[in-house]
Amino acid sequence: MKSPALFILLLFFYHASADHGGSNAQTTIVFTTLGRSSYAFDIYTLPTSLPPSKAVELQLTDGESVNFNGYFPSSLPPSLVSRLPDPVLSINTSPFHLVYVTERNGSHHVFLDSVYYGGSGNGGKRKRSLLEEESRVSVVNRVQVPLVGVEQTGGRVSMKDKPTLVGESLIYVSTHEDPGVGRASWAAVYSTQLGSGLTRRLTPYSVADFSPAVSPSGVWTAVASYGETGWDGDVEELGTDIYVFLTRDGSNRVKVVEHGGWPAWGDDSTLYFHRRCHDGWWSVFMAVLRENGELGVESVSTQRVTPPGLHAFTPAANKRLLAVATRRPGSDYRHIELFDVDSGRFTELTKPVSPKTHHLNPFFSPDGSWVGYHKCRGTGNGKGNTLLLETVQHQAPEPEFSLFRFDGSFPSFSPDGSRIAYVDFPGVYVVNHDGSGLKKVSEETAFSTAWDPKRKGVVYTSVGPDFASETTAVDIVAINVDDESRSLKKLTVGGKNNAFPSPSPDGKWIVFRSGRSGHKNLYIMDALEGETGGLFRLTEGPWSDTMCNWSPDGEWIAFASDRESPGSGSFELFLIHPNGTGLRKLVQSGTGGRTNHPWFSPDGKHIVFTTDYGGVSAEPISNPHHYQPYGEIFIIRSDGSELQRLTHNSYEDGTPTWGPIYIQPKDIEWPDGGDACSFEDCHWLNISPTSKSSNASIAQCAHLPK
Numbered sequence: 001m002k003s004p005a006l007f008i009l010l011l012f013f014y015h016a017s018a019d020h021g022g023s024n025a026q027t028t029i030v031f032t033t034l035g036r037s038s039y040a041f042d043i044y045t046l047p048t049s050l051p052p053s054k055a056v057e058l059q060l061t062d063g064e065s066v067n068f069n070g071y072f073p074s075s076l077p078p079s080l081v082s083r084l085p086d087p088v089l090s091i092n093t094s095p096f097h098l099v100y101v102t103e104r105n106g107s108h109h110v111f112l113d114s115v116y117y118g119g120s121g122n123g124g125k126r127k128r129s130l131l132e133e134e135s136r137v138s139v140v141n142r143v144q145v146p147l148v149g150v151e152q153t154g155g156r157v158s159m160k161d162k163p164t165l166v167g168e169s170l171i172y173v174s175t176h177e178d179p180g181v182g183r184a185s186w187a188a189v190y191s192t193q194l195g196s197g198l199t200r201r202l203t204p205y206s207v208a209d210f211s212p213a214v215s216p217s218g219v220w221t222a223v224a225s226y227g228e229t230g231w232d233g234d235v236e237e238l239g240t241d242i243y244v245f246l247t248r249d250g251s252n253r254v255k256v257v258e259h260g261g262w263p264a265w266g267d268d269s270t271l272y273f274h275r276r277c278h279d280g281w282w283s284v285f286m287a288v289l290r291e292n293g294e295l296g297v298e299s300v301s302t303q304r305v306t307p308p309g310l311h312a313f314t315p316a317a318n319k320r321l322l323a324v325a326t327r328r329p330g331s332d333y334r335h336i337e338l339f340d341v342d343s344g345r346f347t348e349l350t351k352p353v354s355p356k357t358h359h360l361n362p363f364f365s366p367d368g369s370w371v372g373y374h375k376c377r378g379t380g381n382g383k384g385n386t387l388l389l390e391t392v393q394h395q396a397p398e399p400e401f402s403l404f405r406f407d408g409s410f411p412s413f414s415p416d417g418s419r420i421a422y423v424d425f426p427g428v429y430v431v432n433h434d435g436s437g438l439k440k441v442s443e444e445t446a447f448s449t450a451w452d453p454k455r456k457g458v459v460y461t462s463v464g465p466d467f468a469s470e471t472t473a474v475d476i477v478a479i480n481v482d483d484e485s486r487s488l489k490k491l492t493v494g495g496k497n498n499a500f501p502s503p504s505p506d507g508k509w510i511v512f513r514s515g516r517s518g519h520k521n522l523y524i525m526d527a528l529e530g531e532t533g534g535l536f537r538l539t540e541g542p543w544s545d546t547m548c549n550w551s552p553d554g555e556w557i558a559f560a561s562d563r564e565s566p567g568s569g570s571f572e573l574f575l576i577h578p579n580g581t582g583l584r585k586l587v588q589s590g591t592g593g594r595t596n597h598p599w600f601s602p603d604g605k606h607i608v609f610t611t612d613y614g615g616v617s618a619e620p621i622s623n624p625h626h627y628q629p630y631g632e633i634f635i636i637r638s639d640g641s642e643l644q645r646l647t648h649n650s651y652e653d654g655t656p657t658w659g660p661i662y663i664q665p666k667d668i669e670w671p672d673g674g675d676a677c678s679f680e681d682c683h684w685l686n687i688s689p690t691s692k693s694s695n696a697s698i699a700q701c702a703h704l705p706k
């Protein structure tokens with residue numbers, strides 16, 4: 001029994017702490033990244049002088065996290081050599097030095113690994129060559145030096161990409177500077193002096209640069225860039241041009257090729273790059289920069305070098321030998337091949353080694369004797385399992401929350417925060433946030449999940465295909481996930497695309513979107529009985545209102561809508577009272593941008609959502625498939641102030657949710673190991689462009705205007 005005095009005291013403390021601006025309001029945001037949980041990328045290498053086989057393929061990175069976009073430096077800067085311990089003397093092979101991007105510890109870092117190999121079972125006996133070993137060579141020592149992390153980018157979390165080590169400088173892409181306008185990409189090229197840590201921006205402000213490549217002499221850097229025009233919503237080929245500038249300070253910047261991406265230097269006056277041709281094929285082109293005279297588009301001659309009939313892209317070059325990724329008709333896999341510019345001959349590199357694996361973004365050793373690339377390490381030789389919850393670093397100072405990538409779509413937390421419901425396609429699942437207790441609660445294809453705040457174990461979802469028209473059969477159901485019969489209670493009738501259920505905090509009502517009028521608008525129905533127990537129309541108009549979420553205090557419903565430009569694909573976030581008053585716009589991404597999937601924080605003061613506000617951060621073709629590679633997770637205060645970016649990557653981040661408890665920021669593995677390597681290559685590379693002549697003149701494509 002509580003005495004009244006104690007009760008008042010408790011009440012006082014409750015209010016005092018509640019007013020304290022959230023110091024005890026620790027919460028968790030989880031979101032989905034398409035495919036990323038199963039990447040398990042490591043960097044591998046094959047020699048160019050021997051027939052490719054498993055016996056001569058070396059795994060260079062250590063099987064931790066996701067490692068990609070490698071670079072073999074020609075030498076190590078003195079400041080680094082002093083940081084490396086003495087080489088292991090019993091090993092007579094020289095080490096591989098590898099610079100690469102790694103996503104370990106929840107953010108992007110650039111690492112340098114020096115990897116020493118030895119033969120297995122040789123007792124330290126000297127062999128003339130590493131490759132004369134009969135059994136597979138193994139790593140006998142690895143020295144790992146983080147080169148660039150959060151410290152070098154002003155303490156700001158960012159995506160880091162495509163590193164090159166030239167002298168004392170690391171050249172790389174980072175997304176730590178906010179251009180301050182919606183739908184502008186944050187990707188820019190930076191140079192960090194490894195000795196001093198001094199970092200300078202090489203990309204002009206108001207411009208985004210992707211895919212930097214440094215010339216063999218180190219003097220020039222080439223990038224793919226939109227120039228001043230900016231990202232225009234492309235998700236397949238970016239409409240970039242190639243620019244070059246002085247690596248030293250970014251000066252003498254000049255456009256050398258219109259329409260092209262992923263530059264690679266053959267020598268200091270020859271650039272290779274990729275471009276999607278008018279005949280539909282991605283091909284590699286050569287651009288010769290004149291030694292003398294003005295540099296510019298007019299003085300540069302370009303020529304297609306890989307033929308139509310296959311996709312060849314993301315070139316690396318060693319003089320006139322190219323390493324390219326290819327997609328050939330009839331093959332579902334992305335492979336690395338060598339291409340001799342003079343003879344026009346391709347040589348397979350990775351297909352004989354792992355025919356049913358995607359290989360990405362090749363790079364040469366300085367003498368051309370090795371080609372590196374990344375691929376999924378599979379389940380066999382990696383450390384650890386696929387992650388159910390992967391901790392992601394973020395810097396929002398307030399409110400206090402942990403951030404996780406979740407390996408499932410449309411996650412939502414149970415009211416006590418202990419369980420997460422989510423969908424896979426097909427099926428609805430529930431799992432404890434520590435990875436235990438996984439169960440499938442429905443076989444149906446469903447999307448969006450939300451827990452009833454009052455009735456234990458009740459989860460609402462919408463059953464039917466997602467991204468469908470107004471008349472598609474989708475209905476809202478309630479599932480009691482603790483009931484072994486797993487019966488679904490259908491709450492809407494008629495199947496006119498009824499989706500995105502979100503219950504009111506008292507559990508009495510559900511807001512949802514429906515296409516029943518011929519347009520997707522918002523409705524409110526009785527939570528127990530469904531629409532037959534009571535149905536009210538909340539919004540009305542010839543546009544789409546969707547992805548609604550009810551605030552914890554019951555006063556507001558957040559939703560996404562294209563009402564300002566119906567059918568354009570542009571969505572903004574709005575707020576409305578449940579009685580239909582108070583409509584206001586919360587956030588818009590640039591002009592024609594997308595903001596979707598709003599979800600209130602447990603205290604109602606913030607909203608998390610996904611948006612293209614940060615543009616794209618890398619050429620989509622350098623990654624596996626992402627429908628919306630621009631998707632990043634942001635938060636904003638419910639009054640529309642303090643927009644903050646949480647995620648930085650080149651993947652599709654979406655369907656965020658905000659849970660009521662704080663989960664310690666540490667990775668949680670799937671108890672059963674998970675599903676590594678189950679991602680797909682870019683869908684838009686699948687179709688062989690047979691419709692148009694695949695016989696088109698090579699020169700014609702070379703001069704195709706944008």
Ligand SMILES: *[C@@H]1O[C@H](CO)[C@@H](O)[C@H](O)[C@H]1NC(C)=O
Pocket residue numbers: 104105109146149
């Ligand atoms: C990663 O986290 C571990 C453990 O917290 C820490 O020891 C290590 O220094 C971190 N590495 C980087 C590159 O931040």
Ligand SMILES: *[C@@H]1O[C@H](CO)[C@@H](O)[C@H](O)[C@H]1NC(C)=O
Pocket residue numbers: 555577578579580581
């Ligand atoms: C609608 O709801 C809001 C928020 O609860 C309230 O402030 C307002 O007075 C209501 N308006 C009407 C017309 O009921």
Ligand SMILES: *[C@@H]1O[C@H](CO)[C@@H](O)[C@H](O)[C@H]1NC(C)=O
Pocket residue numbers: 693695
């Ligand atoms: C391709 O071009 C060659 C030479 O012009 C011609 O003989 C051949 O018929 C063409 N093939 C197709 C499929 O158009």
